[in-house]
Amino acid sequence: MDDVTSKGFLVTGTDTGVGKTVVTAGLAGVFCRHGLDAVAIKPVQSGARLEDGELVPEDALFYRLATGLTYPLEQLNLYRFAPAVSPHLAAELSGQKVDPRRVVDFCQQALLRHQVTLIEGAGGLCVPLSGPHFTVADLARDLSLPLIVVARIGLGTINHTVLTVAYARNIGLRVAGIIFNSLRPGEAGPVERDNPGVIAEMTGVPVLGILPYLPGVSVEQGTCEGLVEAVEKHVLWGELLTYLKS
Numbered sequence: 001m002d003d004v005t006s007k008g009f010l011v012t013g014t015d016t017g018v019g020k021t022v023v024t025a026g027l028a029g030v031f032c033r034h035g036l037d038a039v040a041i042k043p044v045q046s047g048a049r050l051e052d053g054e055l056v057p058e059d060a061l062f063y064r065l066a067t068g069l070t071y072p073l074e075q076l077n078l079y080r081f082a083p084a085v086s087p088h089l090a091a092e093l094s095g096q097k098v099d100p101r102r103v104v105d106f107c108q109q110a111l112l113r114h115q116v117t118l119i120e121g122a123g124g125l126c127v128p129l130s131g132p133h134f135t136v137a138d139l140a141r142d143l144s145l146p147l148i149v150v151a152r153i154g155l156g157t158i159n160h161t162v163l164t165v166a167y168a169r170n171i172g173l174r175v176a177g178i179i180f181n182s183l184r185p186g187e188a189g190p191v192e193r194d195n196p197g198v199i200a201e202m203t204g205v206p207v208l209g210i211l212p213y214l215p216g217v218s219v220e221q222g223t224c225e226g227l228v229e230a231v232e233k234h235v236l237w238g239e240l241l242t243y244l245k246s
Ligand SMILES: Nc1ncnc2c1ncn2[C@@H]1O[C@H](COP(=O)(O)OP(=O)(O)OP(=O)(O)O)[C@@H](O)[C@H]1O
Pocket: 013, 015, 016, 017, 018, 019, 020, 021, 022, 023, 059, 122, 123, 181, 182, 183, 211, 212, 213, 214, 215, 217, 218, 219, 220
């Protein structure tokens, strides 16, 4: 696998809270476990926690936990804002501005430093990072990175996922795969069983797996019990490495 060089993916979701951080951290953990120099970064974090007077970028902390790597948080996160709203508004409410050039440079540094870089967006693909002219999709385009789309497995996901893929294609982005995530415990019903197949058919994008609900995993509480093993088992992570080489 040592011919994978300085490449990566932008991990987006069909919505906020669908499991981008969990999937990103799990994938980075699996890549590291298989001997790759992989890293996960979150260039712009809103909803950052205030701890001892400092804003804590929660998603980046969770990547460190899942990978066991201790890169300085400054290498994993560039902007962090307390309001739990879209980054453009979170910045405004904090009296700041997100500079698109700095975000792109920050991501490029990581892409240059590591074999595989996973970049988590914020919310979904159309979310403005800085304003209407610099969205998560624009970041992926500026970096020429393919997308990984994280989608919830239950009711409502057909529309959200197909629209996300259609928007991505419309502006020339490639979609490497869709990963479904189970946000709640319980058996799969007819909806959960049907969704992956129909979405694969409607989009032509490979479904890379369905991550089950993991009771020992919580981004907020900083627990990732069984996450890397579950991603290793339920997600076709090797397909992503093959995609990078293609
Ligand atoms: N497979 C899972 N099993 C158990 N809990 C999960 C799973 N996936 C996600 N969660 C929980 O669901 C919540 C949302 O997940 P996560 O933070 O990964 O979403 P996100 O898409 O990154 O959100 P944001 O848009 O805020 O970055 C978190 O509390 C997380 O711990």
